[in-house]
Amino acid sequence: MVGAGPIGVELGIAFERLGVSNVLLEAGQLGQTIWQWPPNTRFFSSPERIAIAGIPIPNLDQTKITGEAYLAYLRSVVEQFDLSFRPYERVERIERRGRSFQLFTRTLSGERTYACRYVVLATGGMASPRLLNVPGEDLPHVSHYVPDPHKYFRTHLLIVGGRNSAxxxxxxxxxxxxxxxxxxRRAEFNPQIVKxxxxxxxxxxxxxxLITFLPERTPVEITPAHVVMAPTRDGAPIDGPPIRQPADFVLVCSGFVADMTLFEMAGVxxxxxxxxxxWNPDTMETNVPGLYVAGTAAGGTQQRFEFFxxxxxxxxxxxxAAxxxxxxxLTGPGGWRRYSIPRENAES
Ligand SMILES: Cc1cc2nc3c(=O)[nH]c(=O)nc-3n(C[C@H](O)[C@H](O)[C@H](O)COP(=O)(O)OP(=O)(O)OC[C@H]3O[C@@H](n4cnc5c(N)ncnc54)[C@H](O)[C@@H]3O)c2cc1C
Structure with a gap:
């Protein structure tokens, strides 16, 4: 399996329980995507829906849990099942060799090669921020990831975006x-999108x-002191005089894009x-026999979140099953995860 987000870990546990030899390779650290969330962000999903492999999430106050609590949970399940998990090992290349695959990885200290019959790509859909591609976007006071908000105390902050994260x-x-x-870039926030x-x-x-709203504007240039904002209509730039919005810091919350390079390399x-x-909705097998997709990667770069x-x-x-x-x-009535291992699986 490639990618140790929640779904890669859940697959690892499922194979482990069935005694199927497997390895879980991760470019970053366990739950890397969630690790990159703003500190102390709570899930929108309730804990029982994000619990994996039927293992309950300890939850002291019956609320939605934070990303940090979820990472602690993921660490504990990886330990509990002693998964063959390899952090900081990025899969750089996949080659098909007849009915099997060769994977070429880069570790912290070198390179490795794996041969396997099946590959599951659970590489997620949030590999890198969606850039505005405007001059100045790479200046040091501009960020695409939300840090601890303390950073912005008593400063002028411009946030670009209109979805939940912004x-x-x-x-x-x-x-x-x-x-x-x-x-x-739109006239108002969309209640269908924003919680x-x-x-x-x-x-x-x-x-x-108390908060200033600049509707129908998009940045066209960022300088150390201000952001040049062009007018928009229906989200698209239009002709008209730009304004200069002063800002000490700029936070670009324009979403993320998936990296589908491995899929492309393998011929998907x-x-x-x-x-x-x-992919085949019955099996999750891609058009490449033996190569499967799992988790949010199945949706490529998502606009409206169908895969979470x-x-x-x-x-x-x-x-x-395939x-x-x-x-x-693992799935109980209504698609919910079971909270116990069925006896026949536990004994196999
Ligand atoms: C602020 C915020 C709040 C969110 N709230 C929720 C929520 O309430 N509920 C919800 O379900 N989702 C939520 N999400 C989305 C959530 O992060 C994803 O649904 C979840 O992480 C998807 O899990 P996954 O296992 O499919 O992929 P990911 O968690 O994205 O895991 C993919 C992994 O693959 C690794 N990888 C990629 N390429 C390679 C490679 N070449 N080699 C090795 N490893 C590789 C990545 O490093 C990553 O760790 C939220 C996201 C954000 C930003």
């Missing part, structure tokens, strides 16, 4: 005493003049701008 960052940074302006509690709160603070057909891999942890558990069941002919036994 709105949540605006609220948290305002709460630590930053002077927050949020710019969006109801965030939507209501940011709307109230904007109406009270990638469809459309989002580069969605071709709770909708991807079934990938694990399908892949395990490769071993046996059931991982």
């Amino acid at each position: 709105v949540e960052a605006a609220l948290r940074c305002w709460r630590v005493g930053a002077k927050v302006t949020i710019s969006y 109801p509690h965030l939507f209501a709160e940011v709307g109230m603070l904007i109406r009270e003049g 057909e990638l469809r459309g701008e989002r580069r969605i891999p071709a 942890i709770e909708t991807c558990h079934t990938h694990v069941d399908k892949i395990v 490769i071993t002919g046996r059931s991982a036994g």
Whole structure:
């Protein structure tokens, strides 16, 4: 398996329970995507829906858990099952050799090669930030990842974006005493996209003049002192005079893009701008026999999130069934994860 996000780990546990030899290779550290979230961010999903392999998440206060708590949980399940997990080992190349594959990896200290019959790519959909591609985007006061909001206390912060991550960052940074302006290329936030509690709160603070909203604007240049913002209509740039928005710091929350290079190398057909891999919905096998996709990578670069942890558990069941002919036994009624190992699996 390539990628030790929640779904890669869940696959590792499922194969381990069935006694299938496997290895879990990870370019970064366990749960790397979640590790990159803003500190102390809580999941939108409830704990029972993001629990993996039927193992309950310890939860002291019955609320949504933080990314940090989830990473502690992932570490504990990797230890519990003693998974063959290899952090900081990036798969750089995949080659097909007849009915099997060769994987070439880079570790912290060198290179390795693996030969295997099956490969599962669980490489996620958030490999790198979606860049604005404007001059000055690489200046040191510009960030595409939300840091600890404390960084922005008593500074002028411009947040670019209008989805959950931008709105949540605006609220948290305002709460630590930053002077927050949020710019969006559309006229207003979309309540179909922004979570109801965030939507209501940011709307109230904007109406009270505590957070400044710059609708229908997009950055065209960033300088150390200000951001040049061009007008937009329906999200697209239009002719018109630009404005200069002063900013000490700029936070670009414009989403992330998937890296589908490994799929491409292996000969997987990638469809459309989002580069969605071709896969069989019954088995998760791609158009390359023996090569499977699991987790959010199945959606390529997602616009509207269809693939997230709770909708991807079934990938694990399908892949395990397709490769071993046996059931991982993880899904209970309504698609929820079971909280116990079925007896027949526990004994096998
Ligand atoms: C602020 C925020 C809040 C979110 N809240 C939720 C939520 O409430 N619920 C939810 O379900 N989702 C949420 N998400 C999305 C969540 O992060 C993903 O759904 C989840 O991480 C997907 O799991 P995955 O296993 O499919 O992929 P990932 O967790 O993305 O794991 C993929 C792994 O593959 C590794 N990898 C990639 N390429 C290689 C390579 N070449 N070699 C080796 N390893 C490689 C990566 O380093 C990464 O660790 C949120 C995201 C953000 C940013």
